[in-house]
Amino acid sequence: MILVTGGAGFIGSNFVLDWLDTEAEGVVNLDKLTYSGNMANLASVADNPRHIFVRGDICDGALVAELLKQHKPRAIVHFAAESHVDRSIHAPAAFVQTNVNGTFTLLEAARAYQSTLTGAERDNFRFLHVSTDEVYGSLGPGDPPFSETKAYEPNSPYSASKAASDHLVRAYFHTYVLPTLTTNCSNNYGPFHFPEKLIPLIIANARAGKPLPIYGDGQQIRDWLYVSDHCAAIRSVLAAGRVGETYNVGGWNEKTNLEVVHTICDLLDEIDPRAQGGSYREQITYVTDRPGHDRRYAIDARKIERELGWRPRETFQTGLRKTVQWYLENEDWVRNVQSGEYQSWIDRNYNQR
Numbered sequence: 001m002i003l004v005t006g007g008a009g010f011i012g013s014n015f016v017l018d019w020l021d022t023e024a025e026g027v028v029n030l031d032k033l034t035y036s037g038n039m040a041n042l043a044s045v046a047d048n049p050r051h052i053f054v055r056g057d058i059c060d061g062a063l064v065a066e067l068l069k070q071h072k073p074r075a076i077v078h079f080a081a082e083s084h085v086d087r088s089i090h091a092p093a094a095f096v097q098t099n100v101n102g103t104f105t106l107l108e109a110a111r112a113y114q115s116t117l118t119g120a121e122r123d124n125f126r127f128l129h130v131s132t133d134e135v136y137g138s139l140g141p142g143d144p145p146f147s148e149t150k151a152y153e154p155n156s157p158y159s160a161s162k163a164a165s166d167h168l169v170r171a172y173f174h175t176y177v178l179p180t181l182t183t184n185c186s187n188n189y190g191p192f193h194f195p196e197k198l199i200p201l202i203i204a205n206a207r208a209g210k211p212l213p214i215y216g217d218g219q220q221i222r223d224w225l226y227v228s229d230h231c232a233a234i235r236s237v238l239a240a241g242r243v244g245e246t247y248n249v250g251g252w253n254e255k256t257n258l259e260v261v262h263t264i265c266d267l268l269d270e271i272d273p274r275a276q277g278g279s280y281r282e283q284i285t286y287v288t289d290r291p292g293h294d295r296r297y298a299i300d301a302r303k304i305e306r307e308l309g310w311r312p313r314e315t316f317q318t319g320l321r322k323t324v325q326w327y328l329e330n331e332d333w334v335r336n337v338q339s340g341e342y343q344s345w346i347d348r349n350y351n352q353r
């Protein structure tokens with residue numbers, strides 16, 4: 001059994017589905033179901049006895065302790081977070097609460113739990129913290145990509161809160177010998193991505209005939225990774241990563257935001273041409289840039305490749321084609337998220353612990 005936090009969100013739900021598909025062990029899935037958690041992501045495992053869902057807050061130490069005592073997981077895989085940079089600019093408090101205090105609460109509970117384990121159970125226990133490349137700050141055009149030794153220079157309340165959580169995880173390894181692992185990954189994309197983020201937003205707006213908003217000049221560079229490649233990387237780190245270490249995960253896919261939007265428009269032009277003719281590119285609109293918008297992120301993934309033999313399976317082209325196809329085939333999911341219907345359904349069906 002493993003305990004996953006945030007397993008109803010974008011990456012967490014992909015990870016849970018992938019885990020139940022590929023591993024024999026079960027999952028206890030602790031998620032508060034904030035606006036970004038969506039039980040529809042987990043519909044295919046609703047009746048799977050190896051998936052135990054608990055609606056609750058990672059900041060609730062008593063609940064976390066109870067779940068650890070009851071289910072005795074051999075690992076915690078920690079995704080739960082406030083994750084959207086724009087929201088962190090407007091309302092940073094929730095980011096500090098969940099990302100910093102929540103991670104602290106989990107670490108304390110994990111430390112107490114580990115002290116109850118003996119022998120192989122104690123030796124094999126792992127706390128895997130899922131983090132972001134945004135903690136490293138922004139790169140200039142000729143700078144080398146982020147390696148694991150790059151100094152932390154977070155620029156948004158989101159990245160600062162994730163940086164703080166990374167430091168706590170590091171400290172719990174060094175101070176308490178808690179067997180931690182940290183992954184710092186580049187931008188993910190794929191199924192179940194909340195349509196406030198660039199790629200799903202562009203696909204949804206394009207289909208709805210709405211403007212395709214581009215921040216500033218659209219020349220911000222991000223390094224993109226298909227979500228199932230990230231899930232596979234987390235599984236490799238959990239299986240064979242060296243405790244106390246950090247692994248950077250990325251797809252060697254540096255793209256400007258404008259290139260990403262152009263590629264989506266071109267794929268849609270091919271797969272689902274506009275009723276009125278012309279290209280989806282005609283819907284592109286430039287909007288005022290986000291304050292403190294980092295210019296470039298890029299990941300040096302050589303450590304995880306060398307030590308664990310992990311490699312991304314998807315290229316940007318193949319991953320983006322799968323993503324566009326998924327959104328075209330799952331318009332109900334998008335509609336439910338955009339209308340807020342998924343949240344009323346959650347509130348009717350799940351009591352918060």
Ligand code: NAD
Pocket residue numbers: 005006007008009010011012030031032033034035036037038056057058059078079080081082083084098102130131132133162184185186187188189194
């Ligand atoms: P997401 O916002 O889609 O999902 C977050 C999940 O956490 C949601 O299900 C939400 O309900 C849950 N949650 C939030 N606060 C909680 C709390 N207090 N207690 C319990 N559950 C809570 O985010 P995501 O994009 O899936 O990101 C998951 C993790 O991966 C985050 O830690 C993020 O920093 C990291 N990450 C994301 C990316 C990316 O491109 N999306 C890249 C690298 C790392």
